[in-house]
Amino acid sequence: MMRLLLCEDEKELSDALVAILKFHNYSVDAVYDGEEALSYLESENYDGVILDIMMPKVDGISVLKEIRSKGNKVPVLLLTAKSEIDDKVLGLDTGADDYLTKPFVTKELVARVRAITRRQGEMTDSQISFANVILDRLTYELKSDKDTTKLSNKEFQVLEMLMVNPQNVIPTDRFMEKIWGYDSDSEINVVWVCISSLRKKLNTIGSFVEIKARRNIGYSLEEQ
Missing domain, CATH: 1.10.10.10 (Winged helix-like DNA-binding domain superfamily/Winged helix DNA-binding domain)
Structure with a gap:
């Protein structure tokens, strides 16, 4: 079973996403700020990360920069509430694998997660x-x-x-x-x-x- 880390500070949205992802047979850990996200990513191995850009304590882009600078290649899907192109470009330049703009259809989120983890899965021994x-x-x-x-x-x-x-x-x-x-x-x-x-x-x-x-x-x- 693939393990995901969900970093989303909107509690209701986070709970809904956890339920949807578990329904699709993912194991999910949910955190609500960037500091917690970094702590989990340091001590655990994940097959994929869903990372909101706008998070308290440490924002998503900073989390991404930090883990990439340490050589962590875990696939990352960025969530952004803004449709501003700068956020997306900065995210992809920093090492995100994909991004999704809120509001999104949950089917699309699951498809994007499947795509980024499949790429990782091809490198992982089955x-x-x-x-x-x-x-x-x-x-x-x-x-x-x-x-x-x-x-x-x-x-x-x-x-x-x-x-x-x-x-x-x-x-x-x-x-x-x-x-x-x-x-x-x-x-x-x-x-x-x-x-x-x-x-x-x-x-x-x-x-x-x-x-x-x-x-x-x-x-x-x-x-x-």
Whole structure:
């Protein structure tokens, strides 16, 4: 699942965009000012950023300049309330991949996001491997040299987080925040249920991989 950072200070618009993007199977983190945007972009990896130019604390163009100066090539779609050509030109010159003028049709936003992330996706490996298993990001299949099994959306996201950070303990709260979302009604034991199901599937395909629990902390992916 592709991860997006949405930087939009209009709360109602932000909530609406998050709902639309999640409906289209994107995982979305929402921030409401440029300072927060920079902090998230420093500590997290995203497949794309939707960045409003007019933001409090640090404006969108400054955020873009900052991340590009640090070599961060994440695809950026700029949102601007002004149809003034200067903003667009400055944004593209600073390293934006595309721009959209408010008000916009949500279908167009989704199409633009898909276009900029596709370009990035072509550069990203569609398969992750660890020990004798391969996780296919396109088909959600988990393969070993012996067998193949299909994962559910949530199982895929949990295993992807573990396989991108093998041997690192990922806190249970982190899974909850990234996959189920802070506003979810789900209880934290949904993570345990998902891990339990993944263990069975890893076992079924004869993998040399195990998901280890660290009591009251989280989980890590280890080679047996």
